[in-house]
Amino acid sequence: MPTSIFSTSEEYLPAARRELTDVWGKRAAVERLGPDVGALTLPDATLRDVSELCRTRPVSFVKHLTAEIARVPVDEARDLDAVTRRALAALPEDLPSGPLAVQAWVSGQNPAEYGSAQLFRGLADALEKQGFEVVRSGAPAVLSACITRSGVLLGIGNPTDSLSDWPGGRVRLSRGPDTISRAEFKLEEAIKVFGLGLPRSGVAADLGASPGGWTRILRTHGLKVWAVDPGDIDPRLLADPGVHHARTTAGNFFASNQTRFDVVVNDMKMDPRLTCDTMLTAAQRLRPGGTAVVTLKLAHGNVVEVVHKCLARLRKKYEILHARQLHHNRHEVTVVARLR
Structure with a gap:
């Protein structure tokens, strides 16, 4: 039967399992393969079927599929x-014709003497010898390789059905000279992963803006911003x-x-x-x-509910x-919505 490998956050793997079984019921067999990796086996359900329901249901605690x-x-x-x-x-x-992306990562303890970088290079070299053009992302097909304690999981997919065009959904962003706070990465990741098209002009409200990271990102997209917060805002803004x-x-x-x-946008801690x-x-404004765009802060308990x-x-x-827990979310889920 078709099996989809899914990535999640280690702490929220039980939540991902709960969501998946809520969607498919007794038809679904969910197996934990690593601290933040599992397998969903469903009769007659392709990766596209699983991906579509993860996006539309939505299933919030699955970050990546292959x-x-x-x-x-x-x-x-x-x-x-x-x-x-x-x-x-x-x-x-x-x-499909065109380049093939190779994405490698490690889940938990690594039993091998090589890491994700060496695994990528080994796969890339072997594929290039077979005539493939190998890239890291932006290709019509993605070969995923995840090292776990029990071995290496291999999967195939495409960026859309994979939910994220990053290894295991682990989006890597780095601080730049203009970065105000690491909270910026959450909004940046949402824009990248969801293909969020912000208007090139207009007015935005940033609720709970201090010190201004999300305000800065909105300004880079051409929006004028009301930064709403009793606290201080970065002097550059x-x-x-x-x-x-x-x-x-x-x-x-x-x-x-x-x-x-x-x-x-709203990233308030409440x-x-x-x-x-x-x-x-x-919504009235x-x-x-x-x-x-809003982040829902999660405490302990039934986070799915x-x-x-x-x-x-x-x-x-x-x-x-x-609605998804992104890589730069810790104990939260990012929601993108449109006013009805």
């Missing part, structure tokens, strides 16, 4: 050449005429400010139910079809486009 083509047991996997031979033999014959600092709470801001916004209430208030209740609450005003 269709399993081989498992190399640990004794054999210690020999890198053996892994590359198994990978070449397992490649489907109907690969205050010198920008396209940034207005409202030193107040979100509730007071919307009670006194009549501006119509094209985008509202109970997710209160976050949803704030976003329902914000969004233009029709306006975009909302919390997320589903929050999404149901947001649906009173919004169409949910995406």
Whole structure:
């Protein structure tokens, strides 16, 4: 039966299992293969079928998918050449034309004497000898290789069905000279992974903006920004005429400010139910079809139920486009929505 290998966060793998079994019921067999990697086996369900439901249901705690083509047991996997031979033999014959991306990563304890970089290079060298053009991303097909304690998992997919065009969904972003805070990476990742098209002009509200990381990202996309926070904003942003600092709470801001916004973002540290209430208030100031990006902060307990209740609450005003725990989220889920 078809098996999809999925990646998640180690702490939230039980939540991913719960979501997957909620969707497919007793038809689904979910197996843990590593600290943050599992396998979903379903009769007559292709990777595309699984990916489509993960996006539309949505399944919030699965970050990355690939269709399993081989498992190399640990004794054999210690020999890198053996892994590359198994990978070449397992490649489907109907690969789309064009370059082939190779993505390698490690889940948990590594029993091999090589790491993800060496695994990538070994696979790339072997494929190039067979005439393939090998890249790291942006290809119509992706060969995934994950090293686990029990061996190497091999899978094939494409960027759309994989949910993320990064190894295991682990998006890597680095600080630049203009970076204000690491919180910026969450918004940057959402833009990259979801293909989020922000308007090239217009007005945005950044709720809980301090010190201004998300405001800076919005400004790089050409939006004028109201940075709403009682706390301080980075002086570089205050010198920008396209940034207005409202030193107040979100509730007071919307009670006194009549501006119509094209985008509202919210990364405030508060109970997710209160976050949803704030976003329902914000909906009154969004233009029709306006975009909302919000992070739901998760505590211990039934996080699946919390997320589903929050999404149901947001649906009173919004169409949910995406809801997923991203690599740069810790104990939170990023939601992208559009005003109904």
